[in-house]
Each structure stands twice: as C-alpha cells, then as structure tokens.
Amino acid sequence: MTTFPNITLRLPDWISELAQAGARYPSIEERMRFVIALAATNVERNTGGPFGAAVFEADTGILVAPGVNIVEAGRCSLAHAEAMALMVAQQAVGTYDLGATHLPKLELVTSSQPCIQCWGNVWWSGIQRLITGTSVEQTQKFGGFDEGPIPPNWADILRNRTPKERAVEVIEHVLAEEACVVLKRYTEKNGVVY
Ligand SMILES: [Zn+2]
Numbered sequence: 001m002t003t004f005p006n007i008t009l010r011l012p013d014w015i016s017e018l019a020q021a022g023a024r025y026p027s028i029e030e031r032m033r034f035v036i037a038l039a040a041t042n043v044e045r046n047t048g049g050p051f052g053a054a055v056f057e058a059d060t061g062i063l064v065a066p067g068v069n070i071v072e073a074g075r076c077s078l079a080h081a082e083a084m085a086l087m088v089a090q091q092a093v094g095t096y097d098l099g100a101t102h103l104p105k106l107e108l109v110t111s112s113q114p115c116i117q118c119w120g121n122v123w124w125s126g127i128q129r130l131i132t133g134t135s136v137e138q139t140q141k142f143g144g145f146d147e148g149p150i151p152p153n154w155a156d157i158l159r160n161r162t163p164k165e166r167a168v169e170v171i172e173h174v175l176a177e178e179a180c181v182v183l184k185r186y187t188e189k190n191g192v193v194y
Helices: 028-044 081-093 116-125 136-143 154-159 176-188
Strands: 052-057 063-068 106-112 129-134 169-171
Touching (some): 028 052, 028 063, 028 081, 063 081, 081 106, 081 116, 106 176, 116 154, 129 136, 129 176, 136 176, 154 169
Parallel strands (some): 106 129, 129 169
Antiparallel strands (some): 052 063, 052 106
C-alpha cells in the first residue's frame, strides 16, 4: 500500500527569541515594526524570503501568532508569511474561523501587500482587519517577486465584502520604506526569488 507524506510546517527556531505569545504591541507602527523585524531576521538567518506577518488582537495589540516565509525550507509554495501567521493563529485559538463571534477582533499585519494567494487566504480566514507595508509595485521592484494577477481594487473587494460582518478593514502602506529595506537586502544577498 502506498502512503503519502503528512504535512508539517515549522517556523524557524529563532522565532521564540523575537516573539512571545501574549506580548503587547500597542500601536499599528509597533506591530508593523515587529513583522518587519521578523522579515529582516528571516533574511539574515537564511531561513526564508524577506517577508514577515503576524496576527494580533486588534484592540489590545496582543500577539496571537507570528509568521515568516518558509517556502524553500518547508518545500511548500503555500508557506508565505501571511499564510503561516494565519495557520498558526488558527491553531492557537482553536478554530479555522478567525472571525468567530467568541473571539476578539483579530487582524493580520504583513510587511508586504498580500500576493494573490494570500489575498485569498485573508478572504477565507475570517480575519477582520489587514494592515500592509510595501505595495505590490514595491515588492516587485525591490524584491523581484511575482505577486500574481491580483486585481487593482483588491483592497476594496475586501472592504466591501458582504455580509457586512465578513468585510475586512484594510490599512495600507504602513512603514513601507522600512519594509522595502528588507526586500533590497534580500536582493543584495542574491536570495532565491519565486
Ligand atoms: Zn503570499
């Protein structure tokens, strides 16, 4: 009988040095600085692409789950930073639906605007707010990454989602210049582009 592999995706060991569950990041800028630090560390430690993301409780800034890109190490094209943060958050809160009514309002903060895959992941995750750093244009220009055929009005599609309680608030271009520095650093190091 043929058996197939199980799937295990592991965040790098250094994550616990930077991220503690329950740590509090009061402002949106502090949350963005944290995910940019995740992206920068991922590049410096050679553990993946120049992208970081995290799920927070939107009202308190309490960290629920960090994520970094582990596409290469995980041998998984799905393992983008946003997807990792969402998956770890879903395990942490014990449900696939991050918009479940018994949960506090949850947000995803990501150092770069979601690619077409992560845009879809945001749609299905139940996350209620999305905060992004670099634009797709910056990610392509400074990192050379293909973000896929994401529609130009991708943010409005999330904002105008119905029913209204499934709509996603979107805040763009937070500390984008700082996030671009990590993309440039990855390019300087000749990191793998996919
Ligand atoms: Zn993605």
